[in-house]
């Protein structure tokens with residue numbers, strides 16, 4: 001690591017992690033092999049994308065074009081053989097199409113400083129002023145480089161004067177000349193905004209200040225001297241014991257559930273983006289690099305494909321995602337920590353995406369058979385392809401594998417609010433169905449709901465109100481919550497204004513039918529619930545009424561679709577109808593099902 005200058009060298013350290021061509025072993029490779037790999041990728045997947053005007057083909061293109069690379073896996077993860085005792089787990093390659101789109105024609109792995117005419121051509125007329133203080137040099141003295149990424153390089157720095165004189169910080173330097181598109185500038189603006197808003201959480205790098213001058217933006221933050229999580233995984237030979245993996249995952253889940261409650265999705269969770277504060281074995285872990293992060297409203301879906309190939313969630317590739325995408329990435333990290341290899345692997349980026357979309361990770365090869373069933377269940381429930389069935393970060397903290405031997409404080413889960421909103425808008429019949437289902441919840445599910453209920457500040461009678469929910473959220477609010485309109489979402493709970501909710505009703509309102517459906521015992525749950533519903537809730541209903549209960553639009557031929565949902569003997573809901581009602585089927589899903 002040389003001293004910091006304003007000209008970074010050509011390759012980022014992360015870019016050197018590339019897949020070995022023969023067997024999937026990742027090594028921090030030389031510059032040449034990276035370039036070769038890129039050339040090979042180009043040959044294999046075609047040079048030009050119809051979707052993006054730049055160098056790299058779009059991941060979407062791989063999947064929506066009929067032509068697929070010959071070596072692509074179809075529905076099982078290719079067998080990974082490891083020559084080395086440890087498999088370095090991450091290629092850390094950002095999805096290049098998104099990068100190209102965001103950063104103009106700069107190839108992410110090529111010279112970091114674009115040619116003058118390129119910068120002028122691509123970025124003429126762009127406003128690169130951020131409104132940050134201009135006096136970085138007065139306050140700090142830059143020292144040696146400690147890390148490097150696609151967008152910036154990070155140096156140590158020292159306070160020059162005052163009470164903190166001599167104290168060390170980290171400074172991420174992002175060159176303005178590399179900001180050749182409005183999106184790239186907006187990304188930096190948002191990175192600082194998000195860091196500024198979220199700083200203060202124990203597992204998030206402490207933000208101090210941001211500066212700018214003619215050439216650079218400087219993000220000043222706490223110096224993490226313990227290195228990247230990736231390096232620790234490598235130095236341990238790839239595998240963590242279950243207990244050691246838990247220590248890491250609890251910290252990751254804590255910070256990610258906090259981000260999600262604030263309405264921020266990180267979008268680039270990977271072992272390179274978690275740093276240890278010190279070299280100490282028990283050092284605290286901190287999330288860094290909010291360069292791809294974004295605000296997301298509770299009801300919103302994002303559609304831009306960003307992230308790093310091995311960690312990207314299937315729904316991101318389908319261009320409709322929210323905070324659950326981060327949880328998938330945590331699932332990938334958890335899998336790597338526990339077994340030392342990647343759950344989705346292929347020789348090319350398109351192959352990785354295909355595996356992410358289609359393949360089920362292997363839990364048969366060693367060491368999985370010797371790991372606890374809870375550990376496996378935990379990872380599987382993070383790597384659920386359907387984001388609605390995937391555990392949330394807060395829920396994962398109450399999973400038996402995590403909570404059984406740890407004193408975990410489960411944080412407020414943003415999903416609770418979304419589910420409560422849907423419940424409040426449901427018909428009496430659907431509410432009755434959900435109440436019946438709530439009576440069948442097991443200890444594990446009740447544990448999580450009890451924790452969530454306690455966080456919503458019930459009064460002495462043990463009931464919650466709109467005000468107490470508001471108070472609970474406000475207590476946790478940062479500026480990010482304002483941007484992501486989380487608090488405005490409470491307006492949708494207005495029906496609660498004049499009444500209170502007890503724990504029993506809360507369970508019906510806040511249970512996630514989709515997440516229950518992901519459990520092996522779902523069928524049992526649903527049958528039990530149906531029996532209860534039969535006793536207290538089921539009633540005679542005609543198809544037209546059922547259609548309106550479910551919000552089915554006029555375009556759906558209701559008699560054909562809903563025929564089996566009503567029992568012919570007595571005109572009451574059949575088991576199938578009951579399950580559909582629990583899900584609250586929309587016209588759209590009905591139309592699709594035809």
Ligand SMILES: Nc1ncnc2c1ncn2[C@@H]1O[C@H](COP(=O)(O)OP(=O)(O)OP(=O)(O)O)[C@@H](O)[C@H]1O
Pocket residue numbers: 012014146147148149150151152153154170172205221222223224225228272273275288289290291
């Ligand atoms: N606070 C910090 N303390 C110590 N090192 C840091 C700190 N922040 C960043 N680094 C180092 O600098 C590297 C690059 O930082 P960062 O990931 O934020 O940059 P980037 O350009 O956004 O990278 P990427 O290519 O992953 O998008 C990190 O991987 C890490 O090694």
Ligand SMILES: [Ca+2]
Pocket residue numbers: 149272273289
């Ligand atoms: Ca990074």
Ligand SMILES: [Ca+2]
Pocket residue numbers: 149151268289290291292
């Ligand atoms: Ca980044």
